[in-house]
Amino acid sequence: MEVPFFPTLFSCIKDLVVQQALFSTLEDWLVKHPKILQFSWENGQTPASSHRFLTLIVLSYISFTFVLSQLSRPSLSRPLLKSIAAVHNIFLLTLSFIMALGCLVSIFSQVPNFNTLVCFPRGTSPSGPLFFWAYIFYLSKIVEFMDTLLIILSGSMKRLSFLHVYHHSMVVIMCYICLDSAQSSVPMVLITNCVVHVVMYTYYLLCTLGMHPKWKKMVTDFQLVQFWLSFLIMAMLVFYHFTASGCSGILSWCFNGAFNVSLLYLFSDFHAKSYSTNAKVFKGN
Numbered sequence: 384m385e386v387p388f389f390p391t392l393f394s395c396i397k398d399l400v401v402q403q404a405l406f407s408t409l410e411d412w413l414v415k416h417p418k419i420l421q422f423s424w425e426n427g428q429t430p431a432s433s434h435r436f437l438t439l440i441v442l443s444y445i446s447f448t449f450v451l452s453q454l455s456r457p458s459l460s461r462p463l464l465k466s467i468a469a470v471h472n473i474f475l476l477t478l479s480f481i482m483a484l485g486c487l488v489s490i491f492s493q494v495p496n497f498n499t500l501v502c503f504p505r506g507t508s509p510s511g512p513l514f515f516w517a518y519i520f521y522l523s524k525i526v527e528f529m530d531t532l533l534i535i536l537s538g539s540m541k542r543l544s545f546l547h548v549y550h551h552s553m554v555v556i557m558c559y560i561c562l563d564s565a566q567s568s569v570p571m572v573l574i575t576n577c578v579v580h581v582v583m584y585t586y587y588l589l590c591t592l593g594m595h596p597k598w599k600k601m602v603t604d605f606q607l608v609q610f611w612l613s614f615l616i617m618a619m620l621v622f623y624h625f626t627a628s629g630c631s632g633i634l635s636w637c638f639n640g641a642f643n644v645s646l647l648y649l650f651s652d653f654h655a656k657s658y659s660t661n662a663k664v665f666k667g668n
């Protein structure tokens with residue numbers, strides 16, 4: 384059984400995209416490079432792939448965040464802090480763009496149809512280009528811990544919210560579980576999140592350059608749209624799971640679902656507190 388519309392749309396776009404001259408160049412760089420093509424996630428063998436590493440990195444992040452937020456800050460000059468933040472933001476916005484592009488090109492190069500994109504067959508192993516980009520995505524979530532250090536060093540402790548620390552620690556666990564279980568929603572979730580992060584790190588970059596963009600609310604709106612989109616992707620996965628012969632990573636789907644609900648709740652709360660009329664009146668006083 385098929386969800387109408389999406390499979391046809393996917394085939395049309397794929398036919399159009401693969402004919403472009405630029406596509407084969409991008410495919411050579413982002414899909415057919417031997418390191419990418421032959422990538423395989425081997426639990427305990429691939430760097431950063433063991434349960435022990437995951438536990439250690441997440442507990443270290445939470446402990447360091449707690450300890451550093453209690454200590455008196457080292458006096459880092461504001462221009463130095465802004466320069467470090469600018470480099471960090473440029474790095475993450477560029478990496479997010481490359482990951483989204485790499486994953487998109489891998490989809491058009493490797494995935495035969497829409498059904499397979501939404502629902503990897505049971506027993507799929509986490510190897511090949513799509514999982515290479517999922518692996519880089521997982522590592523990038525560790526690099527994003529630097530956001531927390533920047534907040535602590537800048538001394539704006541009210542920004543060190545539960546939402547921030549919860550998001551940064553849980554998202555690493557989610558990426559790990561998705562990789563380890565070869566979860567079907569990986570490519571679409573990766574692309575949506577990377578696109579949002581290109582916008583978000585551009586926003587942060589402009590902030591570090593002293594321009595506080597007026598479109599901050601749009602970034603939060605964009606993040607909320609991302610969570611609703613994730614629900615749509617997850618609903619399609621469940622649909623294919625129960626109407627066909629099953630999808631890879633359906634159990635880890637439950638973790639994703641719960642995480643997504645919690646983020647939607649926390650970001651809606653952030654949105655209400657930051658942009659509602661009452662919040663503006665309060666800030667204005």
Ligand SMILES: CC(C)(COP(=O)(O)OP(=O)(O)OC[C@H]1O[C@@H](n2cnc3c(N)ncnc32)[C@H](O)[C@@H]1OP(=O)(O)O)[C@@H](O)C(=O)NCCC(=O)NCCSC(=O)CC(=O)O
Pocket residue numbers: 468471472529530531533534537539542546547550576579580583586587588590591599600602603604606609653
């Ligand atoms: C618009 C948002 C993206 C960010 O909201 P904020 O309240 O944090 O934004 P803000 O306007 O106070 O941020 C501006 C300040 O951040 C500093 N800054 C610059 N680069 C930064 C970085 N990489 N990380 C953290 N802070 C940084 C700037 O110098 C500036 O400081 P100064 O003002 O001193 O000049 C919002 O939608 C949001 O996500 N809020 C939740 C809080 C959060 O931590 N979000 C990021 C991860 S969540 C995420 O990533 C979800 C997802 O996956 O989509």
